[in-house]
Amino acid sequence: MSTSEILPQGAGYGVVVGIGLFFSAFMVGLTAMQARYTGVSPKDSEEFSSASRSVKPGLIASGIVSAWTWAATLLQSSAVAYRYGISGPWWYAAGATVQVLLFAQLAAKLKLNAPYAHTWLEIIGARWGTTAHLVFMAFGLVTNLIVSSMLVLGGSATVTSLTGMSTIAACFLIPLGVSIYVVVGGMRSTLLCDYTHTTVLFAIILTFVFTVYATSGDIGSIRHMHYLLGEVSQISPVAGNAGGSYLTLRSKNGLIFGVINLIGNFATVFQDQAYWQRAIASRPSTTVKAYLIGGLAWFAIPFTFSTTLGLAAVAFSAVPAANSSSQDPLFSSFIPKLAPLSQNAISEGLPASLAAATLLGQLGAAALLIVLFLAVTSATSAELIAVSSILTYDVYVRYINPKATEQQILRMSHAGVVIFALVMGIAGVIFYYIGVSMGWLYTFMGVILGSAVCPIALCITWKKASKVGCIAGSLVGFATGVVAWLVTTSALNQKVINVTTSGGNYEMLAGNLASISVGAIISTAASLIWPDDYDFASTRAINNHSAAVASRKVSDTLEESDDEKKGPDVSVSSATNEAQVDPDLDPVNLDKAFKFAVKASIALLLRPLALQTLVLMILIPLPLFFAQTVFSVTGFSVWVIVGIIWTFLSAFAVVIYPLWESRAAIRLISRGMIMDIFSPGSGKFIVPSSTREPGE
Helix, strand or coil, rough: CHHHHCCCCHHHHHHHHHHEEEEEEEEHHHHHHHHHHCCCCCCCCCHHHHHHHHHHHHHHHHHHHHHHHHHHHHHHHHHHHHHHHHHHHHHHHHHHHHHHHHHHHHHHHHHHCCCCCCCCCCHHHHHHHHHHHHHHHHHHHHHHHHHHHHHHHHHHHCCCCCHCHHHHHHHHHHHHHHHHHHHHHHHHHHHHHHHHHHHHHHHHHHHHHHHHHCCCCCCCCCHHHHHHHHHHHHHCCCHHHHHCCCEEEEEEHHHHHHHHHHHHHHHHHHHCCHHHHHHHHCHHHHHHHCCCHHHHHHHHHHHHHHHHHHHHHHHHHEEECCCCCCCCCCCCCCCCCCCCCCHHHHCCCCHHHHHHHHHHHHHHHHHHHHHHHHHHHHHHHHHHHHHHHHHHHHHHHHHHHHCHHHHHHHHHHHHHHHHHHHHHHHHHHHHHHCCCHHHHHHHHHHHHHHHHHHHHHHHCCCCCHHHHEEEEEEHHHHHHHHHHHHHHHHHHHHCCCCCCHHHHHHHHHHHHHHHHHHHHHHHHHHHHHHHCCCCCCCHHCCCHHHHHHHHHHHHCCCCCCCCCCCCCCCCCCCCCCCCCCCHHHHHHHHHHHHHHHHHHHHHHHHHHCCCCCCCCHHHHHHHHHHCCCCEEEEHHHHHHHHHHHHHHHHHHHHHHHHHHHHHHHHHHHHHHHCCCCCCHCCCCCCCHHCCCCCCC
16 A cells, blocks of 8 residues: 555645644744733743743643654654564653653752753853863764754655655755744744644544544454454564564564663753753753653653554554455455555654554544644754754854854844754755665664763762763763674674664664763763762853852852752842842752652652653563563553553643643733733733832
8 A cells, every 4th residue: 555645745745834834823923922911022042042941840841742752753663563563662662751750850950050051061061161062062963963863754754655745845844834933932932832732742642542442444442453463463473572473572672672762762862952951941940840740741652652553554464455355364365454564664654654544544644644743843843942052052152252142142043943954954865865764763873872871961960970081981982882883783794784784673782782881881980980079160150150159159068969968048140140039949949859850760660550660661561571471352451541541641741731830821811812902002011010120
């Protein structure tokens, strides 16, 4: 079945250009409403890059879910479900959730040790100087480039497969509409768009879930899905799976993918400015809460989506087509409704789009196209604002114009968005022409990025972290990862090294493990042997010069190690350098938030019903792996139903909860609009007199 005939080519351009421009216009209008009725304006550089560091946890959690929902989240998760059965969705979701939960600790330390930083690289530069700043900036920008390339490659491949739209055009048009509303609205606009995209995403995912497991004439129930997967297991058993079954967690290749997935996603979370950006934009007192909610909520998206469409693509291999002369799949005359896919098609992430098109025809293809486009554009907006911040504060302000004015910084922020939108399109086209797919990049990212994970975490959290050791760990780990990847590729493929041979599971596993482990060992060992004794005074003074003296005094009494007992009751000034008290930035409260993040992470890891933790990556999958359990109908039913329930809980957390916590702002905007209707001009927001400067 060819999906290129499911939708007309115009539908592809309609979605990519039409919906993109619609959302741009929508967000531009929403930004104008906020500026008029709440006084929040993206014309201020601080508001543009960090939403004035005032965003509530529900919206931050929704933004985290949206930023972490890439094209790969939907397409690669379905591809591994198609390859390995039910183990694929589990290893994808669990292996990419832990990082966000653990990042809550880094977010808390960020607020404690650098409350006014714009990027994580500013912390590196303030602590370790120019050499370290340049080294880690290279890692950071490469991370953004790889993530963005995966977004563009996955999105364009699916749009092309469903509509026949030009891949080259898709690569450039996908970032185009996004860059418009990011330039106009900045970080807050990005978060609001994230919320809108996340809402539609959950609605469409639940539509597919109930269609596959309740109303489809070809599948229609969990029991029938179980039967069809069992039939396909007999026709085309899965190599490395217990009994060749799709219904088992005993999957050798699935486990290997899980390790690769875990390592690679540590790199893309800890080194992607998009996640630091949300920590920076959040209210200090609720940063930890936002990341824990976001991490737990995100798990349901890849797990439920791929357990639905990824497995549906497999099941359709056991459903006879209309022209089949037999109803028995075991007969040689059987013609399946969906023919087996090539490895290239799987690597491009096509099982999900094929299943959607087979399931609901044009309606399913259109729904999949929309949900994918929303996921891609939402994550794209996060990458655009992230790279813009790096180009502005870590390149322009640090090295080119340290005395830049507010207007110059804002212009550079806008230019950074446009520049990286163009770079995204070019990178997508280059990877497309050299034959690198989204799936290949996804498993490769840990090879070149994993070595910097531990050094970055140590820099933010540990006063003893060694500058030389962490730089050396990052560079040596990078070289070791690349060498291990190439040597393994050569050894396993008769010395043939190309895109195809280098993308195997063992080849990528060797590179990923070597990179992250060598980087961690060198940086940790060097820090223990030749420890620094850093007080974080210079990082607390970043962009807050009036607090520099106070932070030096604070550093004498505020210990930054994990065994610290208390902190002084010292308040720092605001981002505008006003001498005002900000309780959210009290070091005592921030230290408590960090300790809460640690305890919450540990508690989640030890609760067997959490479904999103490191321990569950051991306690649930590994016993089933070693027992070679093949799920019965009952076991598979529980597996699917838990995923559906988790999806509803996630939707409540990141769709309903943000509305509730923003009810005051919604009332303010609604009241202003009504006042303007009956008395034009009367609804405009006026700053309360108590907050105005003298003479205003």
